[in-house]
Amino acid sequence: MTDSVTTRPRHAARTGPAPRRPGTPAERSWWNRHQRTLAPYVFISPFYLLYGLFLLVPVFVGLYLSCTQWAGLGAPRWVGLRNYRDLLTDHSFWTSVQNTTLYVVFTLCVVVPAALLIAQALNARGLRGRDLFRLTYFMPVVISPIVITLVFGLIFDRQFGLFNATLHALFGFGGVDWLGEPAWARVSVVILVLWRWTGYLTIFFLAGLQNVPRELYEAAALDGAGPVRRFWDVTLPALRPVTAFVAVTVLVNTAQIFDEPFLLTQGGPGESTLSVTMFIFRAGFQRQQLGYAAAAGVLLFVAVFVLGQLAMRVLGVGRSSR
Template sequence: MITLEKKRPSPPLGVKGRWWTEKRKNAFSGYLFILPFFLLFAVFGLFPILFSFQLAFFKWDGLNEKVFVGWENFQLILNDALFWKSLYNTFLIGIMGTLPQLIVALVLASALNSRMVRYRHLFRVAYFLPFVTSIVAVSVIFSIIFSSNPAGLANVLLSWVGISPIHWDTSEWGVKIAISVMVFWRWVGYNTIIYLAGLQSIPRELYEAAKIDGASVLQQWRHITLPMLKPVVIFTVFLSTIGSLQLFTEPLVFMGRNLREEGMTVVLYLYRDAFNQFAFGTASATAVVLFIIIAAFSVLNVLLANRIGKGGGL
């Protein structure tokens, strides 16, 4: 007996019957649009990072063959007093330039958010202008302001209060103060705009309800503004911490080719090893150590942010 097997009907040439569906077309076009970024990041971002990690274990001057030395590069920099001096300078200048900057930015943002201030839009542009100004131009101007010459602007201002002229580019604290003021001036406007955006996102109804309940301005600031502004504050602290650890252009332009230890930062120490002494191995080892330090501070910031977000104080 012959049985005829029923033949299943072929699926229609619709969306389900094709592998190259409309959904996959859209996904492919989306990936195609973002592909240039990943290609550029792989060439100019990922490859240098991986190459630096590899180079940290080799001795190389950029021309001759690389020689594997193991952990010797790390031992050299960790036993170098100048490296620890640069790390100390980095932390100190970062604190001096960042902490006052965040506080002043919050005060300026609160003033710009007030309806009592006239020409608020003009002030917003003025405060943000230093951020979009060329950092090299900023550093050159501040090098003139903090000139060691008695006729320099900073020394003239100090002479009005009876303080003798300071050698800003050679003294221990003079260099740090000059670079910190430079960092403060450049970034305070950026953080002001960030804080202003956070303040404007707070509903006005909360302040109106607080006024009806008899809350003072200080109480409104403490119980409404600061709690609602926590994510923005954490964001600015996070970025400022990473930025302060990567400080490079300001001290380089301010001190010029005279890379004195008073203003030496970790990135400047790395730059000196790589492009002045052509010791790319120790420079890469320094970069790896700096990467670990930044990663540790990033994890610490995340842990503190999570703790604050669960009800801890600001």
């Protein structure tokens, strides 16, 4: 009995007129009248507050610091553009730029096509276990980079590692110093990047492929186009927006690569795997050259910005795709 009594009014309140209906002039306060114009500003304000405090202010402070010499204590000493001049002649900095370029080129030329290939395979009609494959390939990005690099450190181990053991068993040679030899260390970092990011990029291509209408393929097949031809003439043009998105994301992210070389090789041996972000980290937080680190940060920003814009032009992001 009591149940029906209590539920009734609640039900009535939900469907019927709301108890405080805006209509009586006394209740239409200033906020009530203007809320529709002001609400969006209120809704976005937290973002811009945080944006100002934690992005805009740091960018300008960074620009200022990049023209100073400062170890974190006392007042920064103004040195003008000297940090930039020093950077351009700093051998370590150029090494880090070269390594980062290698990582970016590798990701664009190997990881992205590999992801596309895997997506193409996963998109096969009537494939069983697609979800299992897709999820397992994606898993590496879910896992803490420190765990991943730790495991890969074990696998790459010169004496006891799985990699050398497998090579030895298969081809009778082994003993590659994966992490200790400069050239191999770069290969190791690149393998790790491949392992960690391919599955992540695959899901973007797969989503793009699933949006390509089947009729397009059927029409092309009727015209006598083979699978390779269909891939070039149907799949690739249809995937242009996704490819552009993936390429720009990869470019911007890989230019800032830190986790893989830092954890796997600490930038070594020597500086053979050092990335630009690692260079900044080392200068700022291990050598207390905060101004110098800020200047390198500004250069990285300019490079990423220019390259990103260039890539967007070339790939036509924002242009209509058809």
